[in-house]
Amino acid sequence: MVGLLAAAGIMAATLLVGLRGVAAVRTTSDFLVASRRTSPLVNSSAVAGEYLSAGSFVGAAGLMVKDGVGSLWYLVGFAAGYVTMLVLVAAPMRRSGALTVPDFAEARLGSAGLRRLSAVVVLVISTLYLVPQFRAAGLVLSVVSPVPYWVGIVLAAGAVSITLALGGMRAATYVQAFQFVLKMVLFAIPAIWLVVAVGAAVRTQALHPVEFDRFPRETTLVFRDRVTVETAAPVRVDGELLAPGTHSFHGGQRVIFPAGTPTPRVGALEPPGGTAWQRPLFDIGHHGYPLFSTLAVLFATALGTMGLPHMIMRFHTSPDGRAARRTAALTIPLIGLFYLFPAIYGALGGVLVPQLYLSGDTDTVVVALPSQVDSGWQGTLFTGLLTAGCFAAIMTSSLGLLLAGASAISHDLGAGGLGRLRLSVLGSAAAVLLLSLPAARLDAGILVTWAFTVAASTFSPLLVLSIWWSRLTAFGALAGILVGLLVSSTAIGVTVGVPNLSGWAAVLANQPAPLSVPAAFLTMTVVSLRGRPTPWALSAMLRLHVDENDRSSRTSGRSRTVRRRR
Incomplete structure (x- = not known):
């Protein structure tokens, strides 16, 4: 409560x-x-x-x-x-x-x-x-x-x-x-x-962890989703003795582990405190x-x-x-x-x-x-x-x-x-x-990281090149964003749909930024070099980098966006 x-x-x-x-919201800008x-x-x-x-x-x-x-x-x-x-x-x-x-x-x-x-x-x-x-x-x-x-x-x-x-x-x-x-x-x-x-x-143990290999006291666990565990020794759960091997607990199942019970393993996860x-x-x-x-x-x-x-x-x-x-x-x-x-x-x-x-x-x-x-x-x-x-x-x-x-x-x-x-x-x-x-x-940290990965693969190259390179073209930006979005989104889909990957492929599927970000930057650069930048590219770059207090950067009575209006 x-x-x-x-x-x-x-x-x-x-x-x-x-x-x-x-009360202060009257316009879209507000x-x-x-x-x-x-x-x-x-x-x-x-x-x-x-x-x-x-x-x-x-x-x-x-x-x-x-x-x-x-x-x-x-x-x-x-x-x-x-x-x-x-x-x-x-x-x-x-x-x-x-x-x-x-x-x-x-x-x-x-x-x-x-x-x-x-x-x-x-x-x-x-x-x-x-x-x-x-x-x-x-x-x-x-x-x-x-x-x-x-x-x-x-x-x-x-x-x-x-x-x-x-x-x-x-x-x-x-x-x-x-x-x-x-x-x-x-x-x-x-x-x-x-x-x-x-x-x-406890403070000492937090600084010098000891592997969690046994339940120190009677512990009740409620499994949020289906979990498969592996036991190396007999484990008594809810009065039933589980033989060594693989066992599954379903979502919502409530399980009581007696004090001193060896902790099961969950896939490749290392128990807290382990090496x-x-x-x-x-x-x-x-x-x-x-x-x-x-x-x-x-x-x-x-x-x-x-x-x-x-x-x-x-x-x-x-x-x-x-x-x-x-x-x-x-x-x-x-x-x-x-x-x-x-x-x-x-x-x-x-x-x-x-x-x-x-x-x-x-x-x-x-x-x-x-x-x-x-x-x-x-x-x-x-x-x-x-x-x-x-x-x-x-x-x-x-x-x-x-x-x-x-x-x-x-x-x-x-x-x-x-x-x-x-x-x-x-x-x-x-x-x-x-x-x-x-x-x-799903892990909150993993979901947040996926958002960061898509942002790094799309808007990061777009903003950096738009701000710091006058040769960037619209077609180059389009191609680069599509490549970054496609590579990062495909990797996320593979992570969800193919959970049994291993090795380098599994790492890149879980975190494709080392692949998707360079691919987006390279695509934007190569495609832009084969085209022509906008006529107002240099004036736009000047506006982005000159302090507003400089009189030469001011445009009285005109739009304040980077593009020069006609």
């Missing part, structure tokens, strides 16, 4: 804070970019709040319990991505005067077809990123309260869509800036309490290529950040390019500070709730920890605080993602207008809600 009240409180706060932006008047300090807090999603926070801690210490490289990539964005994209994108990434693509290269394709890519990325946010809402609420999985999804989708439909980007900015501070408090205080309350022995689990590299799928896997993850997350459409839109809310760069610079330390906490929860989870790797519920590790330390009022209180923090993370990220998707439908693919934008928000939320219902068995 406390968890349900905490979630309800966060959703009520989201609606109340978001209502501040309703709705999409908050009239371009957001200060760097407020904007950096909003950017950090939007970027620090439930999928990345909860998913990172869960991946650490399931896959080991090497999973923390995801957090390094997420934070490093903002450095590349600061250096290559932030200020030029704001100077472009565009409202969205497809808007920028058409203005820079003069192609309506490129705008439509870019809008489709925005929808793909937004959906891949939104599903784990709503999924996290369902999982967290089902763990801390007796409500079913779908209730959390419906509540989150409702609160986010109503707030955004009423107040647009201005409402999102207020909510995200407020909830960034709130998230810091709600995740930091329980983390400090956990570190102090667990005692010296491979402690390795400071991430081995995708445990196929034996940890260094390559780690580099692939860094490649996808660092470059993918630069291509996330909802983050690019956020820089358009700055008054000018200099403010956009300051926003990005201020955001980096905020993100770095916040990402200390998933490591704490993951390390403690590997000691206190290592059994979650068997049931497939590792994404619930954050809210599962307080009750393991204290079964009384303190455990209940901190479970409520963490539930509120998770829902705050869900709200902040979902607002930006939903706005990016709705703008692609209404502003970039349709006729636009405030009424259509608001309807698109509601329709997009309903569609993602339906997609989130069957996604309970």
Whole structure:
């Protein structure tokens, strides 16, 4: 009940804070970019709040319990991505005067077809990123309260869509800036309490893990999905002795393991605390290529950040390019500070709730920890605080993602207008809600990484070459985006449809960025060299790189987009 009240409180706060932006929404620019008047300090807090999603926070801690210490490289990539964005994209994108990434693509290269394709890519990325946010809402609420999985999804989708439909980007900015501070408090205080309350022995074990090879006490597990385990010795489960070999547990099955029972194995997963689990590299799928896997993850997350459409839109809310760069610079330390906490929860989870790797519920590790330390009022209180923090993370990220998707439908693919934008928000939320219902068995971290991979394979090369290379052509950009989208999407499909791959093929199927990103860059470059750039390419490049305060870069009474209007 406390968890349900905490979630309800966060959703009520989201609606109340978001209502501040309703009165200021009169035009499409107000709705999409908050009239371009957001200060760097407020904007950096909003950017950090939007970027620090439930999928990345909860998913990172869960991946650490399931896959080991090497999973923390995801957090390094997420934070490093903002450095590349600061250096290559932030200020030029704001100077472009565009409202969205497809808007920028058409203005820079003069192609309506490129705008439509870019809008489709925005929808793909937004959906891949939104599903784990709503999924996290369902999982967290089902763990801390007796409500079913779908209730959390419906509540989150409702609160986010109503707030955004009423107040647009201005409402999102207020909510995200407020909830960034709130998230810091709600995740930091329980983390400090956990570190102090667990005692010296658990802290030592968290720093020097011991392999989870036996259940230290009687443990009840509820399997979320069908799981096949392998036992090397007889295991007594629910009074029945299981012989050594392979056994399956179905979704929803409740199993009690007596104290001292040897832990079964789940495929190639290394039990928490094992030798491979402690390795400071991430081995995708445990196929034996940890260094390559780690580099692939860094490649996808660092470059993918630069291509996330909802983050690019956020820089358009700055008054000018200099403010956009300051926003990005201020955001980096905020993100770095916040990402200390998933490591704490993951390390403690590997000691206190290592059994979650068997049931497939590792994404619930954050809210599962307080009750393991204290079964009384303190455990209940901190479970409520963490539930509120998770829902705050869900709200902040979902607002930006939903706005990016709705703008692609209404502003970039349709006729636009405030009424259509608001309807698109509601329709997009309903569609993602339906997609989130069957996604309970998928890892949040994996879904988020897929979104980053598609962004790195499509918008990353488009933005870098559009901003820094005057020879890029519309046809080259179209071809490169199609190649990047096709390669990354095919790999994702192979991962879902062919789960028995092994070796290098399995690693590249799970994380195709080392293949798809160079392919997209190379395609854009080669195809563009065989064509002619737009007549306004050099003037557009000048506008992107010259500070707005320079009188020569100003165009009185004319459009402020990168394309020279005729």
